[in-house]
Amino acid sequence: MRDATNLHLRPARSGDAKNLAKLIDIAGEGIPNWLWSQSVAVGQSPLDVGIERARRQSGGFSYRNAILAKAFDQVAGMVLTYPIEIMPQESPDDLPDPIAPFVELEKQSVGSWFVNALAVFPEFRGLGIGTALMEEVEHAAHRRGYDRLSIQVYEQNVGAVRLYEHLGYIAISQARVRCHPCQPYYSGDVLLLEKQVGQTVF
Numbered sequence: 466m467r468d469a470t471n472l473h474l475r476p477a478r479s480g481d482a483k484n485l486a487k488l489i490d491i492a493g494e495g496i497p498n499w500l501w502s503q504s505v506a507v508g509q510s511p512l513d514v515g516i517e518r519a520r521r522q523s524g525g526f527s528y529r530n531a532i533l534a535k536a537f538d539q540v541a542g543m544v545l546t547y548p549i550e551i552m553p554q555e556s557p558d559d560l561p562d563p564i565a566p567f568v569e570l571e572k573q574s575v576g577s578w579f580v581n582a583l584a585v586f587p588e589f590r591g592l593g594i595g596t597a598l599m600e601e602v603e604h605a606a607h608r609r610g611y612d613r614l615s616i617q618v619y620e621q622n623v624g625a626v627r628l629y630e631h632l633g634y635i636a637i638s639q640a641r642v643r644c645h646p647c648q649p650y651y652s653g654d655v656l657l658l659e660k661q662v663g664q665t666v667f
Contacts (some may be wrong), residue, residue, distance in 0.1 A: 472594060474601050477531035477543065478621050479520050483601075484540040485531055486515030492545075492582035494619070496563045499647035525581055532601055534585070534594050542585035544573045547613060549579045557640075563648050566640035570617050570657040571578040573638055577659065578606035580616040583625075599632055606662050634658035 471486045477485060490497045490512075501514035525547065534542040552575050557565035571579070580602055585594045606614055616634060618625045619642070639654035 469648070471537050472541070472592070472597060473535045474597065475533055475535070477528040477533045479528055481528055481531070481533055481540065481543075482516045482519035483512075484533075485519040485526075485528055485543055485545075486512055488586070489519075489526060489545060489582050490515065490542045491586070492584035494622075495527040496647055496649070496650040499563065500561070504533045513532075530581070532598060532605075534589075534598055536589055536592065536594065539589075540586070541589035541592075542583075542598060543592045544583045544602055545581040546605065547579060547581070548606075548609065549574045549577055549615070562643035565643050566655040567617055569640045570638060574615040574656060574659075575610075577601070577613040577615040578609065578611040579660070580614065588622040595628055596632065599628075601629050603660075603662055612662050614662060618656050618658065619650055620654050620656050626656070629658050632660065634660045660667060 486497075497515060498511045500654060501511035501518075504514050505511060518524070518526050519528050519531075522529060526545065530547040531543050531545050533540060546631055553571050555563065555568055557569040560568055580599070583595055583598060603614060614634070616629060618629065620626065620639070636656045636658050638657040640657075642650050642653050642655060644651050
């Protein structure tokens with residue numbers, strides 16, 4: 466049986482773009498693939514678009530903002546994380562329905578160290594990799610002088626909610642899901658959770 470004793474965390478590299486694209490689509494429960502499908506050129510797949518975006522030097526979904534987890538010499542998971550320093554200017558009503566509630570909540574996260582996405586490939590789940598990545602996020606926030614962490618999650622994703630609450634995150638706000646064909650859930654809320662950096666969890 467696998468365990469996490471061979472776990473290694475490192476900053477992502479440009480060459481990790483394919484795995485990063487696959488993992489962020491897992492984290493986004495298919496919404497990233499739908500968004501990429503709106504930008505495909507002739508001969509491209511949605512994943513190709515995601516790989517191109519992951520290779521960028523800037524932007525939220527850039528390899529430069531990702532921490533990669535490797536286990537048994539294989540990519541096992543990643544977390545995409547960075548500070549939110551500027552208020553998003555987009556109106557949620559002008560955005561695609563699947564991402565509108567996330568941008569609405571992001572406006573409340575200015576000044577925090579933000580976790581955009583956390584994902585682990587199915588075959589590596591249950592080994593504590595998600596917890597290890599989230600702990601590394603907290604170290605990164607502390608090194609950069611941030612005292613507040615934030616993350617968003619569908620309330621129906623009970624496993625993720627349970628993990629974040631176990632790590633000390635508390636739900637402080639919510640935004641209604643907007644129904645869309647690519648939407649994994651057709652009702653309920655997206656939750657905004659926050660935690661103070663360095664907060665002890667008992």
